[in-house]
Amino acid sequence: MKQLAKPSIGGFISKYTGYVTFVVMVIVLGILTRGGSLRLLSWQNLAIAESVRAFGALGVGMIIITRGIDLSLGQVIGLSACVSASLAQTPDYVSALYPGLDLPAIVPVIAGIGVGVLFGLFNGFLVAYGKLPPFIATLGSMTIAAGLQLIYTHASTVGSLQNEYKKIAQGFLGPVPNMVIYVAIAVLFLWVLLNHTKQGKRIYAIGGNPTAARVSGIAVKFETMKVYLMAGTLYGFAGVLLSSRLGLANALTGDMMELDAIAAATVGGVSHSGGVGKIGGIIIGVLTLGLINFGMTYLGVDSYYQLLVKGAIIISAVYLDMRRAA
Amino acid sequence: MSLDNTNILEMHNISKAFPGVQALKDVSFQLKPGTVHALMGENGAGKSTLMKCLFGIYKKDDGEINLNGEIANFKSSRDALESGVSMIHQELNVVPDQSVMENIWLGREHTLRIGPFHLVNHKRMASETGKLMEQLEMEIEPRGRMGSISISHQQACEIAKAVSYNASVVVMDEPTSSLSEKEVNHLFKIIRRLRSQNVAVIYISHKMSEIFQIADEISVMRDGEMVATAPAKELDEDKLINLMVGRDMSQRFPTVEAIPGKVEMQVKNLTSADENSFKDVSFDLRRGEILGIGGLVGAQRTELVESIFGLRPVVEGSVTIEGNDIGIQTVKDAIASGMGLITEDRRGAGIFPLLNITENTSMPSLDRLTNKAGLIDHKTLLKQSREMNEKFKTKTPTMETPIKSLSGGNQQKVIVARWMMTLPEILIMDEPTRGIDVGAKYEIYCIMADLAKAGKSIIMVSSEMPELIGMSHRIMVLCAGRKTGILKGEERTQENIMRLAAMFGHDDFKEEDAS
Incomplete structure (x- = not known):
């Protein structure tokens, strides 16, 4: 019964396509920029820029593993950013949403996460118990979040945030940006969750075959709800980090981020047929798309053309994935 | 019947192998126009494979059509x-x-050309469909929705x-x-019409x-070979059974040595929440009994066993295990009270196709294998999954x-391993050998016999009468959702099963199919 599969270079590459592609891209870019892109500062910038997207991609990645999708994440991140920013404005700022308000930084953080939690519960309820197709349910909640964002900010920018609040995302621990530490914590947590707990195994089971999951005693609705809730929590935190990093938030904050996050999860090998996807893959997907943006900007490629390249990469990643699965 | 004796269809020496199974061995088959030719054989005899070769769904290895x-x-x-x-x-x-009519003309709709456009000609489609229905003496409204007519009418439409x-x-x-019987008669009328x-x-x-x-005419297949073709009047039921089974029944099944002990589970007056499903079913199940x-x-x-397992709601009745009413509400409860269910539809409701053997085996046992910190004990999980699969020779x-x-x-062995890993006392197996080859069937039967010998109780739902007779201590027969009898010992014959299975016409719940 035990008969080890022969390790081969081809097998290794096909198993770790994402990682291999990423390493190749780093090397090529390093050569093209004569080492410029390999400097610490470049990596710090890349990491900071991609951190918020990483939270989104981790959340939606788990949802895609359960055969779902989440279109609301960009707007939820945006709404969370606006709400948290509004509670972190300097008290003497005349155009503040709540002039004179002076709260410890923990309050806007909790409020921002709270926004994500509420939307996660809402989406999860609609999908798991309301049986709405995830695409439609989250299309609705995306629209609601976008509306709330406009109403809450009166369509103007929430700026002049307190330094203490801005430090949350802008600070460094040695050479490592705080943002990277938050992502690392989330990655570690989710990696343990998906690989070493029954909840994690159940997420794969639900995505792999929901009927068989039910027969195996898994409370499919409840577990699905939990996945949306977890994703919402991640979005909430991402919104806080975004407003803290930018030092402001407005109705456009987070716009279209859902598409980047879904693209990153997809490039990272999360299958839309469900049941397949790894945390490491999602992060590689985020970094790959980030590196493309960053590299092309560094090389002076017109940003309009960058979109074409990005689109082509998404399509080819999925194409290769489908071929491999078939 | 036609006097023309040349064959319309001839299949010569068809062979087809799948990895590990020779599904068809040198099969020949002749079909005369204007005749009804029955193709018989047990499940797995090769009838469907032969037809799939005819239709090009499988590529035949050898032979000519x-x-x-x-x-x-x-x-x-x-x-x-x-x-x-x-x-x-x-x-x-x-x-x-x-x-x-849209169903009948699907993909080749009658069209009406107006300038550069081809528009669907609904009027012509309706009238053509009407003619077909007339030709077959069927009364089906061409414009009616397919989903709202009965299964037998849908079938008639496929014939049309x-x-x-x-x-x-x-x-x-x-x-x-x-x-139902009435619908069968109607179908036969259509078939005779076709023959004419x-x-x-x-x-x-x-x-x-x-x-x-x-x-x-009747042709009989067995184990991938054509064993006989003869005019129907030269055969009778006994001859036909002999041809189909072709060997001593005792060789197909291992001896079930287990002797049933004390009562393990009692089901009393169980009634489904779905009124078209089962009503008032009672039985008991002993230790070491199949x-x-x-x-x-x-x-x-299937509805009955899935309800016992908590997958479908019941409105009345009770399930007691070792004297305790367990009041099963959810599958989790059922697993916790020592039950396992191997579903009828292995692909749809059994396996997690992309997950590996370990994950497939351990899924329902995760609660037991999670430590206090909430983490899975991977070492034990791997060890037990491996041992279970080794035990059942996966x-x-x-x-x-x-x-x-x-x-x-x-x-199927992995699924058996999955449930045995939950350490159940009662294993429900719904069509446990459906879609698996003869050799593997025997192995599944041996596993069942061993489990019974080890004191486990098994409920086996099966549509194969030889399997029911060969493997069960007792056979409960249902008809239209009601228990029509329990057969034991010498009473377990195909005739008795058929008699109980067809006790009532099941017109009652045709409505359910149509809805």
Whole structure:
């Protein structure tokens, strides 16, 4: 019964396509920029820029593993950013949403996460118990979040945030940006969750075959709800980090981020047929798309053309994935 | 019947092998126009494989097919259809939300040309459909929604569709499996009508009584070989059973040595929440006993066992295990009270296709294998999954292989391993050997016999009468959702099972199928 599969270079590459592609891209870019892109500062910038997207991609990645999708994440991140920013404005700022308000930084953080939690519960309820197709349910909640964002900010920018609040995302621990530490914590947590707990195994089971999951005693609705809730929590935190990093938030904050996050999860090998996807893959997907943006900007490629390249990469990643699965 | 004796269809020396199984060995088959030719054999005898080779769904390894004297190598059912060879599947292929006529003319709608546009000509489609219905003496409204007519009418529409292609050969696979007696008679009327129009019908069925009513000729297959072809009048039921089984029953099943002990589970007056399903079913199950559940399609056997397992709601009755009313509400409860369920539909409700053997085996046992910190004890999990699969002799390259790349029989062993890992006292097996080859079947039977010997109780739902008789201590028979009897000892015969299984006409719940 035990008969080890022969390790081969081809097998290794096909198993770790994402990682291999990423390493190749780093090397090529390093050569093209004569080492410029390999400097610490470049990596710090890349990491900071991609951190918020990483939270989104981790959340939606788990949802895609359960055969779902989440279109609301960009707007939820945006709404969370606006709400948290509004509670972190300097008290003497005349155009503040709540002039004179002076709260410890923990309050806007909790409020921002709270926004994500509420939307996660809402989406999860609609999908798991309301049986709405995830695409439609989250299309609705995306629209609601976008509306709330406009109403809450009166369509103007929430700026002049307190330094203490801005430090949350802008600070460094040695050479490592705080943002990277938050992502690392989330990655570690989710990696343990998906690989070493029954909840994690159940997420794969639900995505792999929901009927068989039910027969195996898994409370499919409840577990699905939990996945949306977890994703919402991640979005909430991402919104806080975004407003803290930018030092402001407005109705456009987070716009279209859902598409980047879904693209990153997809490039990272999360299958839309469900049941397949790894945390490491999602992060590689985020970094790959980030590196493309960053590299092309560094090389002076017109940003309009960058979109074409990005689109082509998404399509080819999925194409290769489908071929491999078939 | 036609006097023309040249064959319309001839299959010569067809062979087909799948990895590990020789599904067809040198099979030849001749079909005369204007006859109904029954193709019989047990499940796994090769009837469907032969038909799939005819329709090009499988590529035959060897042999030749002639239609009207010319070599025919169909690439798909569509290809066959266009040459006048049509198949009515057991599971009907209808689009329920479209009208009857749209279903019949699907993909070749009558059109009306207006300038550069081809528009669908609904009027012509309706009138053509009406003509077809007239020709077959059927009363079905062409514009009615397909999903709102009964299964038997849907089937009739499929036949009408075949006729619309000027079919000269129509294959029907178990056409009566979900029909009531009245509907069967209507179907036979249609079949006779086809025969009078010189159409040749290949009729695949298990049901003896029907065969002798409708067939002109009978061919019998067994283990991938054609064992006999003869005019129906030269055969009788006994001869036919002998041809189909062909060997001593005792060789097909291991001896079940277990002697049932004290009562393990009692089911009392269990009634489904679905009024068209089972009512007032009571039985008990002993330790070390294999209780077979038999009945026709629609007898609600699967519904009964799935309700006991908490997958479907019940409104009345109780389930007690070792004297305690366990009041099963959810599957989790059922697992916790020591039950396991191997579902009928292995692919749809059993396996997690992309997950590996370890993950597939351990899924329901995760609660037990999670430590206080909430983490899975991977070492124990791997060890137990491996041991279970070794015990049941699962053939797999590694424990990391995705289950979808194993054969049906090996997948089934993984599912058995999955439930045995939950340490159950009661194992419910719904059609445990469906879709697996003869050798693997025997292994599954041996596993069942061993489990019973070890004191486990087994409920086995099966549509194969030899399996019920060969493996069960007692056989409970359901008909139309009601228990019609329990057979034990010498009473366990095919005749008795059939008598109890067909005790009531099951017109009562045809409504359910139609809705």
